Amino acid sequence: MKKYKIKLDRRSFLKKSGMLGMATLAPGVMLQELAHGRAPDEPASSKNRWGLLIDANQCSEECNACVTACNEEHGIEDFGRPTTDTQYIRKLKLTNESSGESLTIPMMCQHCENPPCVDVCPTGASFIRADGIVLVNKHTCIGCRYCMMSCPYKARSFIHENLENQVPHTPRGKGCVESCNLCVHKVDNGENTTACSEACSKEGHQAILFGDINDPDSEISKKLNKYKTTEVRSDLGLNTAVRYRGI
Amino acid sequence: MRDKTDYVIVEFSKAILIYGLIALSLIGLGFYSFITLEHEGHWITGMNNQVVWGLPHVFAIFLIIAASGVLNIASISSVFNIKMYKPLGRLSALLAICLLTGGLIVLVLDLGRPDRLIVAMTTFNFKSIFAWNVFLYSGFMAVVALYLWMMFEARYNKFIGKVGTFAFAWRVTLTTGTGSIFAFLVAKEAYNGALLAPLFIALSLLVGTAVFYKILFWMDRGLDIPMGSEIVKRFRKLLIYFIFTVFYITVLSHLTNLYVTKNHGYEFFLLFSLNTYSLLFWGCQMIIGTLFPLLILYNKKLSESAVGILYASILVLFGGFTMLYVIIISGQAFPLDLFPGYSESSTFYDGVEAAYIPSVYELMLGLGGVGISAAIYLFAIMVLDFTPKSLDNDAIALAGIPDPEPKIEENKEEPADEESKEELSEENQDNKQPKAD
Numbered sequence: 046m047k048k049y050k051i052k053l054d055r056r057s058f059l060k061k062s063g064m065l066g067m068a069t070l071a072p073g074v075m076l077q078e079l080a081h082g083r084a085p086d087e088p089a090s091s092k093n094r095w096g097l098l099i100d101a102n103q104c105s106e107e108c109n110a111c112v113t114a115c116n117e118e119h120g121i122e123d124f125g126r127p128t129t130d131t132q133y134i135r136k137l138k139l140t141n142e143s144s145g146e147s148l149t150i151p152m153m154c155q156h157c158e159n160p161p162c163v164d165v166c167p168t169g170a171s172f173i174r175a176d177g178i179v180l181v182n183k184h185t186c187i188g189c190r191y192c193m194m195s196c197p198y199k200a201r202s203f204i205h206e207n208l209e210n211q212v213p214h215t216p217r218g219k220g221c222v223e224s225c226n227l228c229v230h231k232v233d234n235g236e237n238t239t240a241c242s243e244a245c246s247k248e249g250h251q252a253i254l255f256g257d258i259n260d261p262d263s264e265i266s267k268k269l270n271k272y273k274t275t276e277v278r279s280d281l282g283l284n285t286a287v288r289y290r291g292i
Numbered sequence: 293m294r295d296k297t298d299y300v301i302v303e304f305s306k307a308i309l310i311y312g313l314i315a316l317s318l319i320g321l322g323f324y325s326f327i328t329l330e331h332e333g334h335w336i337t338g339m340n341n342q343v344v345w346g347l348p349h350v351f352a353i354f355l356i357i358a359a360s361g362v363l364n365i366a367s368i369s370s371v372f373n374i375k376m377y378k379p380l381g382r383l384s385a386l387l388a389i390c391l392l393t394g395g396l397i398v399l400v401l402d403l404g405r406p407d408r409l410i411v412a413m414t415t416f417n418f419k420s421i422f423a424w425n426v427f428l429y430s431g432f433m434a435v436v437a438l439y440l441w442m443m444f445e446a447r448y449n450k451f452i453g454k455v456g457t458f459a460f461a462w463r464v465t466l467t468t469g470t471g472s473i474f475a476f477l478v479a480k481e482a483y484n485g486a487l488l489a490p491l492f493i494a495l496s497l498l499v500g501t502a503v504f505y506k507i508l509f510w511m512d513r514g515l516d517i518p519m520g521s522e523i524v525k526r527f528r529k530l531l532i533y534f535i536f537t538v539f540y541i542t543v544l545s546h547l548t549n550l551y552v553t554k555n556h557g558y559e560f561f562l563l564f565s566l567n568t569y570s571l572l573f574w575g576c577q578m579i580i581g582t583l584f585p586l587l588i589l590y591n592k593k594l595s596e597s598a599v600g601i602l603y604a605s606i607l608v609l610f611g612g613f614t615m616l617y618v619i620i621i622s623g624q625a626f627p628l629d630l631f632p633g634y635s636e637s638s639t640f641y642d643g644v645e646a647a648y649i650p651s652v653y654e655l656m657l658g659l660g661g662v663g664i665s666a667a668i669y670l671f672a673i674m675v676l677d678f679t680p681k682s683l684d685n686d687a688i689a690l691a692g693i694p695d696p697e698p699k700i701e702e703n704k705e706e707p708a709d710e711e712s713k714e715e716l717s718e719e720n721q722d723n724k725q726p727k728a729d
Contacts, residue, residue, distance in 0.1 A: 124335070126335060127639060127641075128340035128341065128342065128641070128647065129334070129335045129340045129341060130341075131341075132341075132639065132640050135638045135639055135640040135642075136638060136639070137630075137636055137637075137638045137642055138636070138637045138638065139631055139634040139635070139636055140634060140635045140636075140637075141633065141634055142633055142634060142635055143633070152630070152638070152640075152642075161477075161478065161479060163417075163419075164417075164419050164420065165419075165420050165421070165422065165477075166417055166420055166422075167412060167416065167417060167420045167422035167423040167426065168411050168412055168415045168416070168417060168423075169415060169416070169417040185408070185411050185415055186404070186405065186408075187403050187404065187405050187406075187408045187409070187411055187412050188403045188404015188405045188408075189403055189404070189412075189422065190344040190345060190404070191420070191422055191473075193341070193344045194344060194345065194477055194479075194480070194624070195477050195478075195479060196479060197478070197479035197628065197630075198628075198630065199341075199342070199628055199630075199640065199642065201341075202341050203334065203341060203344060203404060204333070204404070205333045205334045205335035205340075206332070206333035206334075206335045207332075207333060219333045219404070220333070220334075220403070220404030220405040221404055221405065222404070277630055277631070278479075278630065281478055281479070292631065
C-alpha cells in the first residue's frame with residue numbers, strides 16, 4: 046500500500062485552514078444574500094415572493110403619505126376627474142357595522158398567487174412574475190378592461206387620456222390598464238422597498254412593511270408567523286401577497 | 293331535399309336608398325365617435341374605472357347574440373327538418389354574418405388600443421374566455437359562410453343538413469362563450485353563475501327571431517317580397533316560446549341568487565331599490581319588453597296581423613337590449629364587498645353605487661355597429677340572390693312539400709312539375725293549419 050506523506054508547515058496550515066473556512070462559510074453567506082434579494086442583472090426567480098404586510102393599527106386616518114408617494118414615484122397625474130383618474134393605491138376607510146369603530150388601510154393590487162386578472166387577459170398581457178409580482182405588459186395590453194372586470198379588489202385603472210412626462214421606470218400610456226407594480230423597478234435595482242412603504246416609515250407610522258415572504262428570516266415573514274393577519278377575500282382562494290393585520 | 297324556392301337579386305329601389313343612407317349615416321356617426329375616442333381617450337365617455345364596460349359593450353353583445361339567434365331560423369329548417377323555413381335559410385345565414393360583423397367592430401373600436409388588434413389575433417392566453425371567443429367568432433363566420441355555400445350551390449344542397457347541424461352546434465357554443473364572459477367573473481356577485489350562458493342562448497333566440505321578423509316585414513313593405521300569414525303565424529309562435537324561455541331562466545337566476553344569502557345585497561339593489569337599474573329591470577325589461585309583447589301576441593286581433601307581430605318584435609328588441617344593459621352595467625355599478633361586516637368608503641368609490649351615464653360617443657359607436665350590419669346586408673342582397681322571391685303562403689307551403697319519389701322519372705319535364713307544384717300548394721292551403729303546428 047502506497048503511503049502519502051503530508052508536508053505541513055505553519056504557513057501552509059494557516060493558508061489551507063483559511064481556504065477551508067471560506068469554502069464552508071461562503072455558500073451560507075451567499076445564500077443568505079440571495080434570500081434577501083437579488084443582483085440587478087439576475088432574473089426574477091421563485092426563490093422570492095415579494096409582498097406587503099399592512100398594519101391597520103399603525104395606519105393614521107389623516108395621513109395620505111403612501112398615496113402621494115406612489116403618485117410621485119410613478120408619475121401619476123391628477124386630471125381632476127376622480128372617476129377616471131388612475132389610483133394604484135387608495136386609502137380605504139372601514140367602519141365596523143356593529144361597533145361603529147372605524148379604521149383606515151391602504152388598498153392596492155394584492156399580487157395574488159392565482160390572479161383572476163391573469164386568467165382572463167386574452168393576450169397574456171397581465172402576467173405574474175416568478176417572484177410573485179403581478180404586472181401588465183404595456184406592449185401587448187389591448188385595453189379590453191376584462192382584467193378590471195375580474196379583479197376582486199378593484200385595484201386596476203384604465204388610462205383614459207393622453208399622458209405626458211411619464212417617468213422612465215413606469216411605462217404608461219393611453220388605452221392600457223395598469224395597477225400597483227410593487228415598485229418593481231426598485232426591486233430590480235436591489236433596493237427592496239416600495240415608495241409607499243418608505244413614505245409610511247418616514248411619517249413614523251410603519252404601517253406598510255415590504256419584504257420577501259419566502260425568506261423565513263425576513264421581517265415580514267417573522268411578523269406573518271407571529272401575528273394573526275387577514276387575506277382580503279380569502280374565500281376566493283387567491284393567496285394574496287398583501288396581508289393585513291388588525292382587521 | 294331540393295330547394296324549390298325562387299331567389300332574387302334585389303334591385304336598387306327607393307327603400308334601399310333610404311335605408312342605405314340611414315346605414316351610412318350611422319356608420320359616419322360611429323366613425324366620428326371612434327376617431328374622437330382615439331384622439332381624446334375614453335375620459336369623454338361615461339365609462340370609468342368603476343364601470344369599465346358601457347353602452348358600446350351592450351350594443352356589441354346585443355348584435356353578437358342577435359347574430360347567433362338569427363341563424364336559428366336556418367337551423368329550424370336544416371337541423372330540425374321543418375322545411376317551411378327553408379326559403380329563409382340564406383337570409384338567416386347572411387344576417388348572422390352581418391350582425392356579428394357589426395357587433396365585433398363595435399367591440400374592437402372600443403378597445404383602449406384598437407391598433408393592437410393584431411396582438412389579440414396572434415397572442416393568446418387560452419385560460420381566457422375572450423381568447424376562446426376570438427376563435428368562436430372567426431370560426432362562426434367561416435362555418436356560416438360554408439353553410440351559405442352549401443345552400444347556394446345546388447350540387448351541395450345535400451350537405452345542408454350536416455353543415456347546418458355543425459353551424460347550430462357552433463352557435464350554441466358561441467353564445468355560451470359570450471355568456472361565459474360574465475358567468476365566470478368570481479369577484480362580482482351579479483355575474484357569479486353559469487346560468488348566464490343558457491340565459492344568453494335563450495335571449496339570442498328571442499332577439500334573433502325579432503330581428504328576423506323586422507327584416508321580413510321591411511322586405512314585405514319596402515321590397516315587395518310578399519309575406520304570407522303563415523310566416524306571421526309561425527314567428528308569433530316562436531316569439532311566444534322564446535319570451536317564456538327567457539322569462540323562465542331570468543326568474544330562475546334571480547331565485548338562485550335570492551337563495552344564497554351573500555347575494556341578497558345585489559338582488560335587493562336590482563329588484564327592490566328605486567334606482568335606474570331596478571326601474572329598467574321592472575319597467576323596460578319585464579313590463580315593456582316581456583309583458584307588453586305577450587299581450588300583443590295573445591291579443592286576438594293584433595296577433596293575426598303582421599303589424600301586430602312587428603310591434604311585439606320591436607318591444608322584444610327593446611326589452612332584450614335593456615336586459616343586457618341591466619346585466620352588464622348594474623353588475624359593475626353594484627359595490628364590491630371587500631370586508632364583510634364593515635362599511636367601506638374611499639376616493640375610488642368603494643362601498644357606493646358606481647355612477648354611469650352613457651355618453652353620446654358611446655351611443656354613436658354602438659349605432660355605427662348597427663349601421664355596418666345594415667350596410668353589409670343591403671349590399672349583399674343587391675349582389676347575390678339571398679332573398680326569396682316570395683314568402684306568401686304558397687311559397688312557404690311549396691317549400692314544405694317533400695320531393696317526389698325518384699321513380700317518377702317521366703314527370704321530370706317543367707310544365708308537369710309546375711302543375712304538380714300548383715296542385716300540391718292547393719292541397720297545402722287546405723291542410724295548412726295542421727302543418728303550421
